[in-house]
Amino acid sequence: MNVDASPLTKSARYRNSADRTAVSCQLPTEGKSDNVLLARLRQGDEGAFAELVTHHHSALIRMAMGHVANREVAEEVVQETWMAVITGLDRFEGRSSLRTWIFGILIHKAKDRGVREKRHVTFSSFEGASDEVGDPSRFHQSGKWVGHWALPPQPWDDQTPEKILASQQAVNAINRAIESLPGTLKNVLILRDVEGVEAKEACEILKITETNLYVRLHRARERVRQAVEVYLAGQQPAL
Amino acid sequence: MAQEERDQVVAEITCHEVAQWASAYLEEHVGDERKRQIAVHLAMCAGCETYVKQIATVRDMIRQLSQVEDVPSNMGRLRQAFVDRLNRP
Numbered sequence A: 001m002n003v004d005a006s007p008l009t010k011s012a013r014y015r016n017s018a019d020r021t022a023v024s025c026q027l028p029t030e031g032k033s034d035n036v037l038l039a040r041l042r043q044g045d046e047g048a049f050a051e052l053v054t055h056h057h058s059a060l061i062r063m064a065m066g067h068v069a070n071r072e073v074a075e076e077v078v079q080e081t082w083m084a085v086i087t088g089l090d091r092f093e094g095r096s097s098l099r100t101w102i103f104g105i106l107i108h109k110a111k112d113r114g115v116r117e118k119r120h121v122t123f124s125s126f127e128g129a130s131d132e133v134g135d136p137s138r139f140h141q142s143g144k145w146v147g148h149w150a151l152p153p154q155p156w157d158d159q160t161p162e163k164i165l166a167s168q169q170a171v172n173a174i175n176r177a178i179e180s181l182p183g184t185l186k187n188v189l190i191l192r193d194v195e196g197v198e199a200k201e202a203c204e205i206l207k208i209t210e211t212n213l214y215v216r217l218h219r220a221r222e223r224v225r226q227a228v229e230v231y232l233a234g235q236q237p238a239l
Numbered sequence B: 001m002a003q004e005e006r007d008q009v010v011a012e013i014t015c016h017e018v019a020q021w022a023s024a025y026l027e028e029h030v031g032d033e034r035k036r037q038i039a040v041h042l043a044m045c046a047g048c049e050t051y052v053k054q055i056a057t058v059r060d061m062i063r064q065l066s067q068v069e070d071v072p073s074n075m076g077r078l079r080q081a082f083v084d085r086l087n088r089p
């Protein structure tokens, strides 16, 4: 039995600025490496299983949270997902990547649970929401410059991602913005920007078109951008 | 470039449209003609240039923030279930 449990001795945490230089383990989950991982899993390699869980758990929780009422229920949904992965390992045919399969199970279970909790009303009403990116009043509504900036965004100057993220307040603001995204937008943001899933695979997991993917991805990023904008405006010394 | 000519080029695509296309543009998911329109617009419109840069910054920040490793509270049970899988008849 594999007794190396090193990935599990680390507690969950958001890395702070001091140790952000450390990069998370890049678990090979695609292509040929998928076959290697799958073979290890099928042989009962506990270390491989622990790595797989550690690597995807937080993204799965965040995605589940977009569909169900609270963290507790999300944990249950993710637990059910891992159990389904364990029992389905021998039946998994590898027609999609392992990751696509796992996230597909999660989304199915989370949506199902969300519907049973009657939260689906919120989502269907969101689907009909306007296409507006951000605040339409930031653009001229009429005249020669219709559609052009009335209130252009203020440059963030020398604010690099690293500088902004050095502030815990900024990190909190961004996390809150992500947490409050509706499920349909959160799914896309988590898959593309958090997990780094390629567009094609993300579309496969979510069963949406690529155009739709980019529309949702952009709406999600725009909400986070607004949160950063508000945060930075609050940092300006009063004039 | 004359002001009039400049206005015309910027007007080929509105700032609102550039803003809506920002993510698709950054990820290279726009057609050649649209890409050209956006590139030309960005070269002349400070507001849109700022906006697209901010979206790229947001994307990069989310990527960095996501370097989180989380372990389920019931990892022990999951591991047990994983081990038991092979012991099933």
Ligand SMILES: [Zn+2]
Pocket (backbone or CB within 6 Å): A148, A149, B014, B015, B016, B018, B041, B045, B046, B047, B048, B049
């Ligand atoms: Zn513009």
